[in-house]
Amino acid sequence: MNKPILFLLAALALAGVLLWQTLRDPHASDAAAEPSSAELPKYWDVPDFAFTDQHGRPVGPKDLRGSVWIANFVFTQCTSICPTMSGKMVRLQRALAEPELRFVSFSVDPKNDTPEVLASYAERWSPGETRWVLLATDDAGLERTARAIGVTVEASDDVENPILHSNRFFLIDPRGVVRGVYSSDDDDAMTALQSDADALLEREFPGPRRARAALDGAGLFQAYGCAACHSDAKLAPPLAGLFGRSVALDGGATRVADEAYLEESIVDPAAQLVLGYRPTMPAYGTALGAEELARLVAHVRRLEAPAGAAAPETPIEAKDPVCRMKVTAVSDTPTCEFEGRRFWFCCEDCLIEFQQDPAKFANR
Numbered sequence: 001m002n003k004p005i006l007f008l009l010a011a012l013a014l015a016g017v018l019l020w021q022t023l024r025d026p027h028a029s030d031a032a033a034e035p036s037s038a039e040l041p042k043y044w045d046v047p048d049f050a051f052t053d054q055h056g057r058p059v060g061p062k063d064l065r066g067s068v069w070i071a072n073f074v075f076t077q078c079t080s081i082c083p084t085m086s087g088k089m090v091r092l093q094r095a096l097a098e099p100e101l102r103f104v105s106f107s108v109d110p111k112n113d114t115p116e117v118l119a120s121y122a123e124r125w126s127p128g129e130t131r132w133v134l135l136a137t138d139d140a141g142l143e144r145t146a147r148a149i150g151v152t153v154e155a156s157d158d159v160e161n162p163i164l165h166s167n168r169f170f171l172i173d174p175r176g177v178v179r180g181v182y183s184s185d186d187d188d189a190m191t192a193l194q195s196d197a198d199a200l201l202e203r204e205f206p207g208p209r210r211a212r213a214a215l216d217g218a219g220l221f222q223a224y225g226c227a228a229c230h231s232d233a234k235l236a237p238p239l240a241g242l243f244g245r246s247v248a249l250d251g252g253a254t255r256v257a258d259e260a261y262l263e264e265s266i267v268d269p270a271a272q273l274v275l276g277y278r279p280t281m282p283a284y285g286t287a288l289g290a291e292e293l294a295r296l297v298a299h300v301r302r303l304e305a306p307a308g309a310a311a312p313e314t315p316i317e318a319k320d321p322v323c324r325m326k327v328t329a330v331s332d333t334p335t336c337e338f339e340g341r342r343f344w345f346c347c348e349d350c351l352i353e354f355q356q357d358p359a360k361f362a363n364r
Helices: 003-023 081-095 115-125 139-149 187-204 217-223 226-230 259-267 290-302 348-356
Strands: 051-053 068-074 101-107 132-136 168-172 178-183 246-248 254-256 316-319 326-329 335-338 341-344
Touching (some): 068 187, 081 101, 081 168, 259 290
Antiparallel strands (some): 051 132, 068 168, 168 178, 246 254, 335 341
8 A cells, every 4th residue: 555545544544533532522511521431432553663762672562562551742852842741641640550551652853862861851750650651763663653643743944843743642552552532732632531541441450440649749749740841941940949039920020929829830830921931831720639739839839949049040032043943041051153143052963053054054
């Protein structure tokens, strides 16, 4: 079968899934977000693939058989949708504690996302989570796998998304059959994914459900991905020493970082964007109970800046002249000057490429 026909079949299958998602939209029924007693639809088998995980081990579909798994496509240098997707992935890991559930992230950046880079990413986002498999891909294998599962992956001039890829999560059963597709930017769809995964686990592995462990504020800060984002000034503002300070918000307003501000920022981060930052973290209003929210706020309040530390810098919004990605530039962002102008870069590779022929990129 030739490539155009394969692509058409994949597109038709994905269109059918999206139609199903529309028909079962939780906005249409309050019951849609609840675990369903009906059998989940069966769409297509996951394609064959052979990649290497963050520990250097070969992984293919046969290695995931026997487990329910949730998959997505991300890359580690992304500063737009991927942090949000990874934040939602670790939320699912926190909510669904069953050992029979696996989490699989395919990298869409074979050039940069080596197993070592992916291992560091996993440790930053979800340390100690042994169920999360992050896969280093190659160009040919990624194209084949993405096409077969109905995902677009391609380079782009879009400054927000230099690598265009799906923002969807896939639910796969122990036999390698896709049972659901969920848009990561739709909170109701993500609620449905958690419910459907729980229901699929119950059908495949009946028995008592494993309760999630109770965590203190520091544990919640780590488990929900807060530490991962706020440790990188390109993604989110530093929180150490934040309590009691005045915060400049996008749009010109200011707020004092009191307990009310901290709580509101956790429940709905996009409503109070700090100046210079973009909405890269999910809202936690539905993920945290009142007691957990109070513990998390108390932990952030106690975070102290190191003695003698300077006040947090206000980032600069820039555009990488090589890959054209938007960059939240801070003091450790790769940078150089050319003909009296300063340029910032998403990574050292782009800086090196620029320095080899700056005139090629300076006026892009």
